[in-house]
Amino acid sequence: MELETIIGLEIHVQLDTKTKMFSRDDNDAWGAGPNTRVNPISMGFPGMLPVINQEAVNKGVAGAAALGCKIEPFSKFDRKNYFYPDLPMGYQISQFDQPISSNGKVEMLHQGKKMTIGITRLHLENDAGKLTHTNNGTLCDYNRAGTPLAEIVTDPDLRSPEEAQSLAKEIQRIMRFVGTSKADMEKGMMRFDASISLRPIGEEKLYPRTEIKNLNSFVSLLKALKYEQKKQKKLWAEGNAPSNDSTVGWIDDKEVTKTLREKESAMDYRYFPEPDLPPITFTEAEIEEIEAAVPELPLTKFERYQDQWGISEDNALKLTEEKKLADFLETAVEKGADPKKASNLILSVILADTDWRHSKVTSEHLAETLKLADKGEISSTAAKEIIKKAMESGESAKNSKAVEDYSPENPKSLQFLMGMVMKKSQGKANPPMVVSMLKSKLG
Numbered sequence: 001m002e003l004e005t006i007i008g009l010e011i012h013v014q015l016d017t018k019t020k021m022f023s024r025d026d027n028d029a030w031g032a033g034p035n036t037r038v039n040p041i042s043m044g045f046p047g048m049l050p051v052i053n054q055e056a057v058n059k060g061v062a063g064a065a066a067l068g069c070k071i072e073p074f075s076k077f078d079r080k081n082y083f084y085p086d087l088p089m090g091y092q093i094s095q096f097d098q099p100i101s102s103n104g105k106v107e108m109l110h111q112g113k114k115m116t117i118g119i120t121r122l123h124l125e126n127d128a129g130k131l132t133h134t135n136n137g138t139l140c141d142y143n144r145a146g147t148p149l150a151e152i153v154t155d156p157d158l159r160s161p162e163e164a165q166s167l168a169k170e171i172q173r174i175m176r177f178v179g180t181s182k183a184d185m186e187k188g189m190m191r192f193d194a195s196i197s198l199r200p201i202g203e204e205k206l207y208p209r210t211e212i213k214n215l216n217s218f219v220s221l222l223k224a225l226k227y228e229q230k231k232q233k234k235l236w237a238e239g240n241a242p243s244n245d246s247t248v249g250w251i252d253d254k255e256v257t258k259t260l261r262e263k264e265s266a267m268d269y270r271y272f273p274e275p276d277l278p279p280i281t282f283t284e285a286e287i288e289e290i291e292a293a294v295p296e297l298p299l300t301k302f303e304r305y306q307d308q309w310g311i312s313e314d315n316a317l318k319l320t321e322e323k324k325l326a327d328f329l330e331t332a333v334e335k336g337a338d339p340k341k342a343s344n345l346i347l348s349v350i351l352a353d354t355d356w357r358h359s360k361v362t363s364e365h366l367a368e369t370l371k372l373a374d375k376g377e378i379s380s381t382a383a384k385e386i387i388k389k390a391m392e393s394g395e396s397a398k399n400s401k402a403v404e405d406y407s408p409e410n411p412k413s414l415q416f417l418m419g420m421v422m423k424k425s426q427g428k429a430n431p432p433m434v435v436s437m438l439k440s441k442l443g
């Protein structure tokens with residue numbers, strides 16, 4: 001019997017906000033001491049009242065719209081009750097039957113082939129704290145308690161662990177691109193639960209699935225799914241296909257899964273509407289505005305850079321990794337830079353500096369420098385040097401060129417630089433003094 005694999009993902013991404021989902025304590029706890037980013041709301045003290053963080057809602061719907069989801073005019077929060085030491089409130093505030101968005105789709109490239117994967121929903125909720133198990137007991141750090149999350153649930157459209165990994169990477173790229181989440185795996189800002197089952201090819205119905213909880217890297221996502229796929233294939237071959245849903249955890253160092261619970265003991269969360277929070281509502285005009293704000297997505301840019309500009313696949317991938325970078329290139333092109341030459345300069349000079357995000361170089365610098373190189377006024381080596389300097393100084397190519405061109409026999413460049421000084425000093429500098437200072441600096 002030939003079997004096919006059915007996989008669906010639940011992806012939690014941490015929303016990139018200043019404060020938590022329902023309280024004003026700092027959402028950035030990276031490197032902070034345990035339990036220093038908490039307040040009575042995130043600690044669930046009696047009498048506390050949560051307040052919805054508008055920034056979290058904005059970032060959530062921006063992500064939802066980028067995943068092609070329909071933004072709901074009316075949604076609400078619900079209490080999801082369970083008791084565990086990482087959850088000080090005794091319940092999570094999530095969205096149950098009326099999520100903020102649903103019915104989306106994501107395009108992704110998988111092994112060179114374009115695929116479309118359905119998105120069931122994206123909803124908002126808060127995170128739990130973090131437990132560290134030691135030989136002397138369990139330590140609770142509630143810095144993460146209350147952190148805003150978007151939970152993205154995919155349709156069971158994936159047919160292999162590799163496809164699941166490709167989708168996870170594409171969703172990370174999109175979330176970063178629209179600023180919904182930094183989605184930094186090392187900081188736990190993106191985590192996966194993966195459900196997998198098998199079925200005989202040609203059948204429509206879904207068989208009982210295994211859910212693998214809390215995978216926190218692309219590698220463990222792939223390895224855990226491959227492990228469960230192999231295990232289930234064996235069970236099917238033995239005529240022993242799983243008859244119940246089950247939940248397992250992935251043991252990273254042993255590379256095996258461990259059963260957490262069978263269906264018989266499945267959690268009953270006793271969901272009910274959160275009485276302390278109003279519903280979230282959007283007018284049709286607001287929804288249209290959110291949808292109109294979705295930028296061109298990285299995959300579309302990746303294809304366009306290749307088709308329209310002849311940029312190589314590798315380079316197009318690097319340039320669409322971050323919106324800031326893609327915007328930088330596109331603005332330079334708008335200002336008249338040749339796309340291929342501009343992307344080469346970006347990749348060879350700007351990205352070579354790991355601190356490029358803080359550099360002062362602008363798209364205007366890049367376009368201006370490339371124009372001078374095109375006209376043959378500067379060499380390509382000089383162009384690289386100018387951009388390198390501009391990254392630190394923020395100075396334009398014209399200034400750098402004037403400095404480069406300076407010689408006592410070239411009064412034009414001296415005049416130009418002097419003009420710059422006079423402009424900067426708002427006409428207050430003493431001209432003869434400026435000339436002598438420039439001459440001594442440049443000479």
Ligand code: MN
Nearest residue numbers: 012094125151
């Ligand atoms: Mn969740």
